Amino acid sequence: MLAITGVILTGAICLAGLHFGTEAQRQADSSVLLRSHVTSLSDNYSEAGQIGADFLRKPTEKLVDRYDHVLQQALSHLAETEKLVEAVETDAPQQISALRSGMNLYATRFHNIIAAQRIIGFSDKDGLQGKLGSAARQLELRLSELDQPRLTMLFLAMRINEKDFALRGDDKYFDRLRERVAEFETALKSSDLSEQQKAETTALVRTYEQAFMAYSVSQSSLNEEAEDFASVFARTRPPLLILSKFATDRYEAAARHADETRDLLSSSIKFAILGIGLLALIFGQRIAKSISRMTQAMQQLASGRSRPCAARSRSQRRNRRDGAGGRILQGQGRRTCRRAG
Template sequence: MKISVNFIFLSIILMAGTIMFGLAGISYYTHEVRDELEEDVLIVEHTYQSLDKMEIDFLLARRYEKDFLLRLDPKYIEKHAGAMQHLYEVEHTLEDEVAQIDGLNDQIEPLLELMAAAKAYDQKFAELVESHRILGMDETDGLQGTLHKAAHHLENRLEETGHPELEVKVLMLEVHERDFMWHQDSKYLDRFNAQVEAFLAFPPEYYANAAEQAEIIGIMEEYQHAFEAYVAEAQKEKELRKALSGYYAQAEPLLAAIHEAAENELEAIVEATHIASNEAKFYSMLASAIGTVIFLGTAALLARSMSKPLGKLETVLHGIINSDFTEEPPKSRLSEIASISSAVAVFRQGEMKKDQLTQDISEVISACAEGDFSRRIATDDSDGTFAELGKGVNSIGEVAQKGLGDVLSALAALSQGDLTKSMPEGQKGIFKEISDATENLNHSLGGMVAQLTNSSDMLKNTSNEIAAAADDASQRSERTSASIVETAGTLQTLGGTVKDTAENSQQARTIVTSAQERARTTQELAQQTNQAMERIEASSGAIAKIISMIEDVAFQTSLLALNAGVEAARAGEAGRGFAVVASEVRSLAHRSAEAAQEINDLISTSEKEVAEGVKLVGQTGSSLEEILTMVEEVVEKVNEIADNTVEQSKSIAQVNGRVDALDSDAQQNAAMLEETAASGQMLRDEANNLVQIVSNFELPTDSPTTPDFVDEDAVFDGDTWAA
């Protein structure tokens, strides 16, 4: 009983569908478990991201706090408020998410503590901002502006009194004020108050009247109260900074702990997801393995019943392709394979006959390729396309054998110099063309040989004439060369005389040029001397300015010594030694001023002498310029004479060189004419050899001795013969 291939494929498809249905059920269950776990992962990941946002917002708020304290720019207050507002919004969302996660219920209380610390931090920052507004955002605002206005008012009022001692005390107060602003240390307030007490201790003599004293003391007290208020507020601001840092330090570990708990919960859920996924993969792989084993076993049995006969057919077909007909087509119970096997058997029989005929044709073609056209193909008991092909190959061999034999006969005669032999008549095709070409070749060669015979005679006569003419020209060239040698000797003598004159002119040019350079060097030295005198004059002026500055310093030193004496007198017995030192300083300042005046007088005298020297050096430079101008004119004339002499020497040298060239050319011409005579002799010998070679050819009886297309007196111009 034979089975159809369609039935086999239908059975395989049904079995594969059953296995795929089972795998789809397992896959559906796996996806359900995975979706539930992914939902939990998404919630925890969102919680984790919310905690990251809170941490970023808290860090941004801290950064804006530092930027505000560093730059005191109000824009950072708004940025700080925005960061905290976003933190509160994230916190409200985070409370709902933490309540949905069983593993994070214990983090609700730390989250509330975190928000309490964040709100306290925000409140303290607002108080810190208000404190800075009270202190002033810049030097013109708030307590800082009031303090600077009071100090400026006091400075202006004290300048009107004309007492430097009072101004010095105010300067010390401003120094203590700056020190406190830099260091924020309360000790500078005590120093400030001590300086105020010292200022108030000045006697009434430092003031114009009692009203002025009362006014200045009132301004001083206003300045003191402004500084005390600034110090109190600055100390408050310092405490607010500490409190702000404390609340931030309290909130930071709470946020880190909640963050860590969320990370641990996320890792636990991911681990549970991996376990569930691995279990689902195991059961899916088990079901797939069982189904695959069943499917492969059944498919192997079915495939074996198909592959064995098909493999046998493949072997038979490969044998036919390789001309091996020993294998027989197989038999099979499958109807389709049985039909294919019958068709292959019929094809095998036809290919066996074609292979035999192909071998015969190949042998004949191989023999023709080797030059043997006598082989033939036996086609008596064959018919069809290959039989007709064999008959055609036999016809080609016969025609080729006859035509090539005729060509061989004609070429053999031509190789012996016989130009009368031609191919037999009756040729066809390519052999007809070869026959015509052979006839044309014989005719062309006959004309060329006749032409060569005539040309050989002409070449012999011409070579004799060339040899005679070359001998005569060689003798004339020798006489011309002797005359040129005598002329060259005369020109060399004249050139030597002109060359000596040119060398003497060059020496004169060198001497005059040296004189010019020395004159120019003398002028440059005069200019440098003038410039040096001008620099001395400028230096004298600068020294005078320095002496004037020394006099001013001596005057200021004397004034300071006077003030120091006043302070020492005010100090009484304790300042007596300082008064003696101040007196000595005044004496030294007076002597310094006198010495500076004497130096100034000496410098004035030097300036006058230097100015007179500058004038004399300038006159010397003018005289040297006139001398240099006359020397340059002499140099120009000597240069013209030298240039003309050198030009004459060069011209005579050129004429001498050309005469030498004529002598060399004449000698070369004589040598070339001798070579030409020798070549003419060789040409005569070669013409005799050519006549002897041409006489060996056998020409047709109707071929003329001298061709009609070449005249006896014709001349070959390189391409054609012309009469």
């Protein structure tokens, strides 16, 4: 009976440990997966920001394709993260919602930058940059034919303002260039060139001015979009940091819970084994004492120093106290009394 009880108790502890261990492992696996998705999301988001910065410095179609690919990966990790935390009683779902809105706005701003950059041109030979460069070269060629140093100096001043605007994006260079254009037209009228030469040169300088105006307006729009792009990136970063901290805390909590569960299961098994061992020792000693007393009684009966019935009576009383082992010897005592009688 004691062995059966020990087996049942040990089995119950093992089943309970298996249940809690499985639950702890499920939480640990979920936390590892959550942390993995959030880490990948953070990496993709940072990479997208770097691609955006690289595109603003040197726009290429390759960067556009790479950005779209990285952004899709980030949104995929965000969707998986949302599934893992939707049942959690925290503010993580709110942070995911804010992060998703920020990433969608971030993507919109970047595509606005791409559209503006396509109008301006990915190189100095494309788009408005190409038209501006072509107008500048035609005017420069015309001035080289006319041999007018004053007009050439004013044109060089225009080109300097053009380059300064392209580098700094400050509207003051736009105003300065228009002032140089006005000075150029005034100097052209007072020159000794023919009326046809003046008309042709005026048309070229106005083409250059219009090309620069179109370029400057588009460049200013691109600069504004770039500023919004950087602002959206900065605003979206805090929810991502909060989500990363949540994933890390949950991972560490799951790891602690798994360790505690293993320790609890180990301690329970140890205490169960110890308890069963103590019970076995106690009952073993009692049974051994009963056997010893019954052996002495049987020896006394065999030697004729005690009455069988009295020995049986005392043996019966002891057997009632000593349990199953005593009952076995009690039956032997009865048979001996019958033979002695």
